[in-house]
Amino acid sequence: MSGVDLSPVEAGPIAKSPTWSRLRRRLGPLGLAALAAIGGLWLVALLAPVLPVADPTDVDLTSTFAPPSAGHPLGADSNGRDILARLVWGARTALLGPLVVTVVATAVGVLLAVVAAWRGGWFDSVISRVFDLLFGFPGILLALVVAAVVGAGFGAAVAALSVAFIPYIGRVTRAGALQQLRLPYVAALRVLGQSPTAICARHLVPNLGAIIVAQAALTFGYALVDLAALSYLGLGVDQATPDWGGIVAAGQADILSGYPQQSLYAGALIVLAVAAFSIVAERLAGRAHAWRRLW
Amino acid sequence: MVSALLELEGLRVSVPYEGGLRRVVHRVDLSVAAGESVGLVGESGAGKSMTARTVVRLLPPGATVEGSVRFDGREVLAMSPSELRAHRAADAAMIFQDPRAHTNPLRTVGDYLTEGMRLNQRLPKRASQERACDLLGAVGVGSPRARLSQYPHELSSGLLQRVMIAAALSAEPRLLLADEPTTALDVTTQAEVVAILSDLRERLGLAMLFITHDLDLAAAICDRTAVMYAGSIVEVQGSGELHDHARHPYTEGLVAARPSVDTTLRRLPVIPGRPTAAFEAPPGCAFAPRCRHALAHCTAERPVLAPLGRAMVACLRAAELHPQQPADDEETDRG
Numbered sequence: 001m002s003g004v005d006l007s008p009v010e011a012g013p014i015a016k017s018p019t020w021s022r023l024r025r026r027l028g029p030l031g032l033a034a035l036a037a038i039g040g041l042w043l044v045a046l047l048a049p050v051l052p053v054a055d056p057t058d059v060d061l062t063s064t065f066a067p068p069s070a071g072h073p074l075g076a077d078s079n080g081r082d083i084l085a086r087l088v089w090g091a092r093t094a095l096l097g098p099l100v101v102t103v104v105a106t107a108v109g110v111l112l113a114v115v116a117a118w119r120g121g122w123f124d125s126v127i128s129r130v131f132d133l134l135f136g137f138p139g140i141l142l143a144l145v146v147a148a149v150v151g152a153g154f155g156a157a158v159a160a161l162s163v164a165f166i167p168y169i170g171r172v173t174r175a176g177a178l179q180q181l182r183l184p185y186v187a188a189l190r191v192l193g194q195s196p197t198a199i200c201a202r203h204l205v206p207n208l209g210a211i212i213v214a215q216a217a218l219t220f221g222y223a224l225v226d227l228a229a230l231s232y233l234g235l236g237v238d239q240a241t242p243d244w245g246g247i248v249a250a251g252q253a254d255i256l257s258g259y260p261q262q263s264l265y266a267g268a269l270i271v272l273a274v275a276a277f278s279i280v281a282e283r284l285a286g287r288a289h290a291w292r293r294l295w
Numbered sequence: 296m297v298s299a300l301l302e303l304e305g306l307r308v309s310v311p312y313e314g315g316l317r318r319v320v321h322r323v324d325l326s327v328a329a330g331e332s333v334g335l336v337g338e339s340g341a342g343k344s345m346t347a348r349t350v351v352r353l354l355p356p357g358a359t360v361e362g363s364v365r366f367d368g369r370e371v372l373a374m375s376p377s378e379l380r381a382h383r384a385a386d387a388a389m390i391f392q393d394p395r396a397h398t399n400p401l402r403t404v405g406d407y408l409t410e411g412m413r414l415n416q417r418l419p420k421r422a423s424q425e426r427a428c429d430l431l432g433a434v435g436v437g438s439p440r441a442r443l444s445q446y447p448h449e450l451s452s453g454l455l456q457r458v459m460i461a462a463a464l465s466a467e468p469r470l471l472l473a474d475e476p477t478t479a480l481d482v483t484t485q486a487e488v489v490a491i492l493s494d495l496r497e498r499l500g501l502a503m504l505f506i507t508h509d510l511d512l513a514a515a516i517c518d519r520t521a522v523m524y525a526g527s528i529v530e531v532q533g534s535g536e537l538h539d540h541a542r543h544p545y546t547e548g549l550v551a552a553r554p555s556v557d558t559t560l561r562r563l564p565v566i567p568g569r570p571t572a573a574f575e576a577p578p579g580c581a582f583a584p585r586c587r588h589a590l591a592h593c594t595a596e597r598p599v600l601a602p603l604g605r606a607m608v609a610c611l612r613a614a615e616l617h618p619q620q621p622a623d624d625e626e627t628d629r630g
Contacts, residue, residue, distance in 0.1 A: 120356065188397035191351050192411045192462065193384020202410065203399050 031283035034276040041273055045091035054082035056089040056242045065259050075261055078254050083262050087269060090242040094273070097158050098223035104162035106216045109169030114200050117177035128174070131167035139164030139226050143235065152235040161226055165219050172215050176208045214285030221277035228270050244270050299326035300502050301350060301470055305362035308345050310355050317574040319345050321526035324600055329469065332496060332503040334513030334534065337523030338570040343506045347472045351383050384415040388463035392475040394455040398447045405443030408462050415466060430461035434491050453484030460492060471496065471503040489516060510549055514538050522546045525581035526573025532606040542608040542617055544586045580611065588612055
């Protein structure tokens with residue numbers, strides 16, 4: 001350790017790595033690819049109306065099971081509808097639903113978790129038991145119950161899953177919050193006269209940001225699968241609206257007839273989207289150190 | 296004492312421990328006048344920190360407090376949450392032992408300093424940054440503007456402790472609670488921080504309750520020093536007098552046990568036995584089992600703080616051991 005410069009250093013501007021480069025380091029090549037895939041899917045979903053694809057609801061019985069051609073780049077389904085168009089438009093419901101679920105579940109979950117961790121006592125016990133109860137109750141089952149009560153539909157499915165995913169965010173956030181609240185800096189903030197709301201909103205939640213974002217990304221993937229499954233069961237979007245889950249279900253009958261394309265394509269997209277979100281979530285949470293060396 | 300800014304009376308604190316309550320502060324009566332600095336000295340576990348923390352009611356969940364804590368005549372223990380918040384924000388500020396643990400590592404120094412001003416004093420952003428710079432300058436931090444955008448991990452402990460002092464001063468409190476602010480620092484930094492602290496205190500006319508286990512440090516910066524043992528205050532005196540005319544056998548032991556550059560000793564005198572916590576203290580005088588002056592009645596009767604000359608001492612034999620001619624100082628321990 002010779003040659004270490006011990007002379008005092010004037011505090012200059014600190015070279016901070018910009019957020020993007022830190023993010024890039026954190027994600028690694030695979031994570032970046034996953035992020036790009038997510039971005040691509042969202043882009044397609046948002047641009048669906050202006051993309052040069054056919055009308056996904058156009059039935060043309062003359063081109064039933066048409067092979068790929070200039071008119072139908074991925075062929076047509078049993079009703080002669082353009083598969084590519086249905087996949088592109090299906091991205092909208094497939095991504096919008098999980099987005100709503102994730103936003104609602106994260107907002108409610110974080111709020112409940114932080115209040116429970118801060119207040120402790122009976123409030124914490126009640127919230128924790130509710131989380132446990134919901135956690136042990138499959139989201140799909142909850143959605144089935146809701147569908148049975150208020151009728152099947154996209155809104156009902158999204159609402160049910162929003163509730164079902166609250167504990168996924170809430171439990172992790174509560175655990176993190178309990179850990180943070182024990183740290184002396186929280187006591188120091190209290191002594192400075194800051195209100196519980198200010199401490200939670202300005203310090204606690206931002207400090208838990210990484211795990212909340214990671215858990216939210218994971219939730220997005222789960223919600224996408226569950227919504228697709230509900231569509232597959234006919235409890236999500238109605239049959240006419242294109243949706244990946246619905247497309248898998250619709251194409252199922254055709255697999256035996258030798259036309260597995262649309263089920264395969266839609267299934268592959270679901271896998272791609274879920275895998276991408278899981279990878280990004282895993283990387284953001286910093287849980288993939290061993291992996292990252294390989295990739 | 297004219298009018299006390301802070302008055303602790305019959306303070307008892309118990310904290311939950313393994314299903315029961317454990318008493319950590321047994322009986323504390325102490326007052327701090329406006330602008331006065333009072334040292335609170337004692338070993339680890341004597342209840343010094345708990346005593347200071349009750350002033351801002353920063354106690355572990357489930358802790359019970361008896362007695363009274365009055366700040367400027369108002370009872371702190373009876374304050375509503377919003378009153379308590381205002382009290383913490385404006386009246387008393389606390390400086391902690393470990394500045395690194397007591398700052399949010401993910402927020403910049405500037406955030407830390409300005410947040411309180413913006414939330415509690417409704418200062419606009421620009422003005423709060425100006426003030427933060429002034430405060431950093433006042434505590435001797437160089438190039439304050441650049442420091443504002445730094446994170447706690449980029450600062451040394453000594454610098455960070457100054458930032459903490461600056462934050463404590465930002466609300467212009469009247470009382471500073473310093474909980475071993477220099478223990479975690481190396482000796483040179485310690486001296487700087489102490490110098491800044493006492494200088495600012497005098498300039499701003501702040502009262503201070505200074506917790507330390509360093510008797511000399513307390514003597515150097517405090518007007519009066521209170522000595523705690525096993526959750527009780529055993530002696531309060533002017534810092535100078537305490538040093539030369541310790542009245543309680545425990546204080547005598549502490550004074551004798553200090554190393555000094557003036558004397559050469561093969562071995563430092565020690566107080567026999569080990570320190571006792573308040574909850575395990577015997578029924579009589581808590582120090583009796585370790586006291587070489589202890590008599591039978593010392594273990595039966597608990598002494599209370601009573602005046603003896605200019606000192607306040609909680610010892611049953613104080614008057615007997617120190618007849619009121621402060622000429623003879625030959626009572627000191629020789630080990």
